[in-house]
Amino acid sequence: MKQFTLPIVGYIVFVVVIILFGVCTKLDSDSVPNVGEGVNGTAIRTPLRLSTSSMMGSYGMMMDATAMCVMGFGFLYAFCKKYTWAGITFNLFICGLCFLWCQVCTCIVGSIFEGEFVKAEINITAMIGADLVTAAVLITFGVLYGFTSPTQLIIICLIEPLAM
Numbered sequence: 106m107k108q109f110t111l112p113i114v115g116y117i118v119f120v121v122v123i124i125l126f127g128v129c130t131k132l133d134s135d136s137v138p139n140v141g142e143g144v145n146g147t148a149i150r151t152p153l154r155l156s157t158s159s160m161m162g163s164y165g166m167m168m169d170a171t172a173m174c175v176m177g178f179g180f181l182y183a184f185c186k187k188y189t190w191a192g193i194t195f196n197l198f199i200c201g202l203c204f205l206w207c208q209v210c211t212c213i214v215g216s217i218f219e220g221e222f223v224k225a226e227i228n229i230t231a232m233i234g235a236d237l238v239t240a241a242v243l244i245t246f247g248v249l250y251g252f253t254s255p256t257q258l259i260i261i262c263l264i265e266p267l268a269m
Contacts, residue, residue, distance in 0.1 A: 111255045118259055119202055126205045129212035133228035163229045170236035174200050178243040182250065195255060196243065199262055203242045207235035207266045238269050
C-alpha cells in the first residue's frame, strides 16, 4: 500500500489545487485586448495597453524564471544515480503544483487581510512572483532529496508558499 500513497495523494492534491485555482483567480483586465461590436456584428480588437503589469511588459523575465525552474533544477536531478528520471518527473510535478498553489495562496492571504473574498488577479508580475516562490520550493526539494518521501515533499510544497 505504501507504493500507492504518492499517486493517490498527488492526484487528489493536484485536482483540489486546480479547482481552487479556478475559483480564486481571474485574469487581469489590462492583460486582454478589448473586444467591441463593430459594423455588421464583426469584432473590433483594440491594441493592448503596455504597462508594467501587462502580459507583454516583462514576458522575458517570466520565461527566464520558468526556464530556470524547469530546465535548471530538472536536469540538476538527472545526475543523481538513484533518482534520475524520477527526479525530473517530480520536478515538473512540483513546478506545476507550486505555480498554481502560489496564485491560490495569494487569494487566500489577500482575502484574510481584506476581510472578504477577493479573487487574485493573474498578471505578469504575479507569474514572476509565483516562479520565484517555485524556485525556492525546488531549492528545498534539492536539499531534502533522498531524505524524505515524495509525499512529504508535496506537503512541503503546500506549506512553504504560505510563508512567502
